Amino acid sequence: MILGAIADDLTGATDLSLILARNGMRVVQTIGLPDDLGAVAAEADAVVVALKSRTIPAEEAVAMSLDAARALQAAGARRFFFKYCSTFDSTDEGNIGPVASALMSHFDMECSVACPSFPENGRTVYQGHLFVHDRLISDSPMKDHPLTPMRDPDLVRVLSRQTERPVHLVPLATMRGAPGAIAAQVTATPGIFILDAIDDSDLRAIARDLADLPLITGGSAVAMGLPDIYRARGWLSAAAAQAPFEAPAGKGVILAGSCSEMTRKQIDAARRAGLPMLQIDAEGIAEGRITAGTVVDFVEKAAGQGPLPPVVYSSADPGTVARAQKALGRMRAGELVETLLGEVAASLAGRGFTRIVSAGGETSGAVAGALGASALRIGPEIDPGVPWVMTLDGERPLCLALKSGNFGSEDFFLKAWELLA
Ligand SMILES: Nc1ncnc2c1ncn2[C@@H]1O[C@H](COP(=O)(O)OP(=O)(O)O)[C@@H](O)[C@H]1O
Numbered sequence: 001m002i003l004g005a006i007a008d009d010l011t012g013a014t015d016l017s018l019i020l021a022r023n024g025m026r027v028v029q030t031i032g033l034p035d036d037l038g039a040v041a042a043e044a045d046a047v048v049v050a051l052k053s054r055t056i057p058a059e060e061a062v063a064m065s066l067d068a069a070r071a072l073q074a075a076g077a078r079r080f081f082f083k084y085c086s087t088f089d090s091t092d093e094g095n096i097g098p099v100a101s102a103l104m105s106h107f108d109m110e111c112s113v114a115c116p117s118f119p120e121n122g123r124t125v126y127q128g129h130l131f132v133h134d135r136l137i138s139d140s141p142m143k144d145h146p147l148t149p150m151r152d153p154d155l156v157r158v159l160s161r162q163t164e165r166p167v168h169l170v171p172l173a174t175m176r177g178a179p180g181a182i183a184a185q186v187t188a189t190p191g192i193f194i195l196d197a198i199d200d201s202d203l204r205a206i207a208r209d210l211a212d213l214p215l216i217t218g219g220s221a222v223a224m225g226l227p228d229i230y231r232a233r234g235w236l237s238a239a240a241a242q243a244p245f246e247a248p249a250g251k252g253v254i255l256a257g258s259c260s261e262m263t264r265k266q267i268d269a270a271r272r273a274g275l276p277m278l279q280i281d282a283e284g285i286a287e288g289r290i291t292a293g294t295v296v297d298f299v300e301k302a303a304g305q306g307p308l309p310p311v312v313y314s315s316a317d318p319g320t321v322a323r324a325q326k327a328l329g330r331m332r333a334g335e336l337v338e339t340l341l342g343e344v345a346a347s348l349a350g351r352g353f354t355r356i357v358s359a360g361g362e363t364s365g366a367v368a369g370a371l372g373a374s375a376l377r378i379g380p381e382i383d384p385g386v387p388w389v390m391t392l393d394g395e396r397p398l399c400l401a402l403k404s405g406n407f408g409s410e411d412f413f414l415k416a417w418e419l420l421a
C-alpha cells in the first residue's frame with residue numbers, strides 16, 4: 001500500500017476512493033477501522049478508511065483519526081491523506097482544524113495544506129474563499145446545513161478559528177507558478193496553507209509539488225494527481241484485471257436523510273417519475289408515530305407493486321428542519337432520523353433487499369453501520385463523486401450507492417437504477 005487515507009464521513013470516503021480508482025489505483029474502502037487492516041492493505045495501492053467523525057466532539061474525532069493513521073502506518077502506508085468535504089463542512093469547534101493539526105503532530109510536520117476544491121462538482125477556492133458554482137459558500141444552500149451551517153466563505157478565517165496553528169494562503173499566482181513554487185511557499189513557514197484551486201490543473205500541481213508531504217488534507221479531487229506521480233515512481237503495481245461488478249439480484253430501496261437542496265430536487269424528480277414515496281420526520285419518530293416497522297411495511301408493499309424502488313425520505317426544507325431541531329435539539333433530531341433509517345436498511349437487507357441508495361453523508365454512515373458492512377469495493381460511477389459500491393463482507397454482497405447530499409444530477413435516483421439494469 002502507498003496511500004493511507006482517512007475520511008471524515010462515508011460518502012466522502014467513497015468519493016475519494018472513486019477518484020483514486022478512476023486514476024488507476026487499486027483501492028479498498030473500509031468502514032471504520034477493521035482489525036485485519038493489514039490483510040486488506042495487502043491487495044491495495046490505497047486504503048481509504050471511512051470514519052464518522054465530521055460532527056462528533058473534536059477530541060473524539062482526533063482520537064479516532066490518530067488511531068486510523070497509526071493502523072494505516074502499521075499496514076505499510078507511505079503517504080497519508082485526510083479527506084473532508086468539498087464544502088469544508090465544520091464548525092468553529094472543528095473538526096477539520098483539530099484533526100489536521102493532530103495528524104501533523106503525529107507525522108512530525110510543521111506545515112501542511114488544506115484545500116476543499118472539487119471543480120467537477122462546482123467547488124473552487126479563490127483568494128482563499130470557497131465557492132459553490134457561482135456563489136460564495138455562505139450564499140449557497142450550505143448556509144442552512146442541519147449540522148454544519150457554513151456562513152463564512154473565507155477559509156483562512158474559518159480554519160484559524162479551529163486550530164492554534166497559523167493559517168496562510170497560497171494564492172492562485174503561486175499555484176500556477178513554476179514547478180516547485182507551491183512547495184517553496186508551503187515549506188518556508190510553519191502552518192497550514194489554504195490552496196487556491198479553480199481547475200483540475202491546479203489540483204494536479206498540488207500532487208506534482210507536494211506528493212512528498214507525509215500528509216495532504218483536502219477534498220477528494222485534491223488527490224487526483226497523486227496516482228500518476230506514484231506510477232511515475234514505479235510505486236503502483238500493474239492493475240490486475242478486476243472481476244466484473246455484478247449486482248446481486250434482489251429488491252431495492254432509496255433512503256434519503258440529506259436535506260440539501262440537490263437531494264430535495266432529486267426527491268421531487270423521483271416523485272414526478274412515479275416512484276412510491278414515504279416521508280418521515282424527526283418529531284414523528286420521537287413521538288413513536290413512525291417506527292422502523294411501519295416504514296419497512298410500506299417499503300415491502302411498495303417494492304412488490306412495480307419495478308421502481310420506493311423512496312423513504314426525511315429530507316425537508318430549512319424551516320421544517322429548524323422547527324424539529326428547536327423541539328428536539330439539533331443533534332438529537334439528526335440521530336433519530338439516522339438511527340431509524342439504519343434500522344430500516346438492516347431490516348430490509350434481512351428480507352432480501354440487495355440494492356440500497358442512501359442520500360446524505362451522516363445518513364449513509366448510519367445506514368452502512370447498521371448493515372454491518374466493513375469493506376467496500378468501488379463499482380461504476382453514477383455521477384461525479386458517487387459510484388455504486390459492493391460490500392466485501394457478510395454472507396451476501398449488497399450493492400450500495402452512498403450519495404453525498406449535494407452530489408448528483410436531478411435524475412440521480414433513476415440513473416442509479418438504470419446503471420444496474
Ligand atoms: N426532517 C429532519 N429534521 C431534522 N433533522 C434531519 C431531518 N432529516 C434529516 N435530518 C438530519 O440532517 C442530517 C443531514 O446530514 P447528512 O446525512 O450528512 O446529509 P448531507 O450529505 O446533505 O450533509 C442528518 O443528521 C439527518 O439525520
Ligand SMILES: O=C(O)[C@@H](O)C(=O)COP(=O)(O)O
Nearest residue numbers: 011012015085086361404405
Ligand atoms: O467532498 C464532498 O463534497 C463529499 O465527498 C462529501 O464529503 C460529502 O459529504 P455529505 O455532503 O455530508 O454527504
